[in-house]
Amino acid sequence: MLSKTITLNNGVTMPIIGSGTWPLLGNECTQTVTTAIEQGFRLIDTAARYGNEQAVGKGIKQSKVAREELFITSKLRGSAHGYQKTIDAFYQTLKDLQLDYLDLYLIHWPLPSQNLYVETWKAFITLYNKGLIKAIGVSNFKIAHLSRIIDETGIIPAVNQIQLSPYLPQQETRLWMAKYNIVCQAWSPLGRGTDLLNTSIITNIAAKHNKMPAQIVLRWHLQLGNSIIPKSSHPKRMQQNLNIFDFELDKEDMVLISTLDKHIKPKQDPDTYTEE
Numbered sequence: 709m710l711s712k713t714i715t716l717n718n719g720v721t722m723p724i725i726g727s728g729t730w731p732l733l734g735n736e737c738t739q740t741v742t743t744a745i746e747q748g749f750r751l752i753d754t755a756a757r758y759g760n761e762q763a764v765g766k767g768i769k770q771s772k773v774a775r776e777e778l779f780i781t782s783k784l785r786g787s788a789h790g791y792q793k794t795i796d797a798f799y800q801t802l803k804d805l806q807l808d809y810l811d812l813y814l815i816h817w818p819l820p821s822q823n824l825y826v827e828t829w830k831a832f833i834t835l836y837n838k839g840l841i842k843a844i845g846v847s848n849f850k851i852a853h854l855s856r857i858i859d860e861t862g863i864i865p866a867v868n869q870i871q872l873s874p875y876l877p878q879q880e881t882r883l884w885m886a887k888y889n890i891v892c893q894a895w896s897p898l899g900r901g902t903d904l905l906n907t908s909i910i911t912n913i914a915a916k917h918n919k920m921p922a923q924i925v926l927r928w929h930l931q932l933g934n935s936i937i938p939k940s941s942h943p944k945r946m947q948q949n950l951n952i953f954d955f956e957l958d959k960e961d962m963v964l965i966s967t968l969d970k971h972i973k974p975k976q977d978p979d980t981y982t983e984e
């Protein structure tokens with residue numbers, strides 16, 4: 709029986725499924741966040757770069773669910789790397805979200821060309837030690853970037869949020885992270901913008917289990933040990949994305965899904981990708 713929560717390497721409990729919020733803005737974003745919480749999501753994923761933290765904050769307030777029942781993740785944008793800039797950006801994020809702490813804060817991209825991600829990680833550690841963030845992590849970090857922050861600070865990130873789907877299973881990074889007890893959180897878990905949900909392998913397995921294709925893909929993630937943050941603005945799909953605990957993929961299903969690996973690199977290579 710798979711659990712709906714996962715324990716991070718510092719003992720904090722995180723819901724295994726969250727609701728993504730990119731590229732939602734304004735009222736649509738606020739309404740989607742409220743609906744997601746009403747439908748049962750307890751983890752909301754946002755980022756300063758999305759320009760929607762104020763809208764997300766309103767959606768959280770509107771939901772009337774107690775703060776301590778929610779798990780809010782945000783991310784530090786590229787233009788805010790550096791020790792003091794990180795601290796300032798974090799307080800702005802709290803203000804925009806109308807919160808007094810974050811559950812998880814991630815460095816959105818390593819931006820190795822700026823060479824500031826270690827200094828940035830040190831600021832994350834300071835904020836964590838002040839009790840302003842329950843857990844700290846990274847996003848789009850390759851093994852080399854992870855190794856460097858661990859070697860230079862001794863502090864292991866709780867989570868690395870990376871692009872991951874059956875088309876891009878990230879086997880090497882996942883196995884490496886497992887050794888350090890770093891939770892692998894999949895972004896674009898449904899393969900946004902691809903034909904993944906329409907492939908016959910997925911639709912046939914869906915028919916076999918009497919489930920929707922998205923539920924097959926999300927269940928595959930869970931059985932690999934990934935956390936997932938699918939984005940949907942539709943209550944029906946939100947329900948589908950949450951209801952993946954009443955069936956199990958068998959070994960044959962898992963093997964078939966593994967044949968979808970396209971052996972491609974992430975579309976935005978973290979070594980060269982720059983995002984403000």
Ligand SMILES: NC(=O)C1=CN([C@@H]2O[C@H](COP(=O)(O)OP(=O)(O)OC[C@H]3O[C@@H](n4cnc5c(N)ncnc54)[C@H](OP(=O)(O)O)[C@@H]3O)[C@@H](O)[C@H]2O)C=CC1
Nearest residue numbers: 728729730847895896897898899900922938939940941945
């Ligand atoms: N750290 C990073 O660099 C990144 C983080 N992210 C985060 O990850 C989240 C999820 O990734 P995202 O790129 O949005 O991709 P997803 O794989 O979650 O795909 C989202 C798309 O799938 C559709 N969808 C959702 N549920 C279903 C369903 N049950 N059946 C059919 N279609 C469905 C949505 O449409 P509809 O809304 O119409 O239902 C939307 O078009 C983002 O929202 C963001 O929070 C994303 C990219 C990068």
Ligand SMILES: O=C1CO[C@H](CO)[C@@H](O)[C@@H]1O
Nearest residue numbers: 730755757816817976983
């Ligand atoms: O988090 C994000 C949302 O998706 C975008 C497009 O893939 C990314 O660039 C961004 O980092």
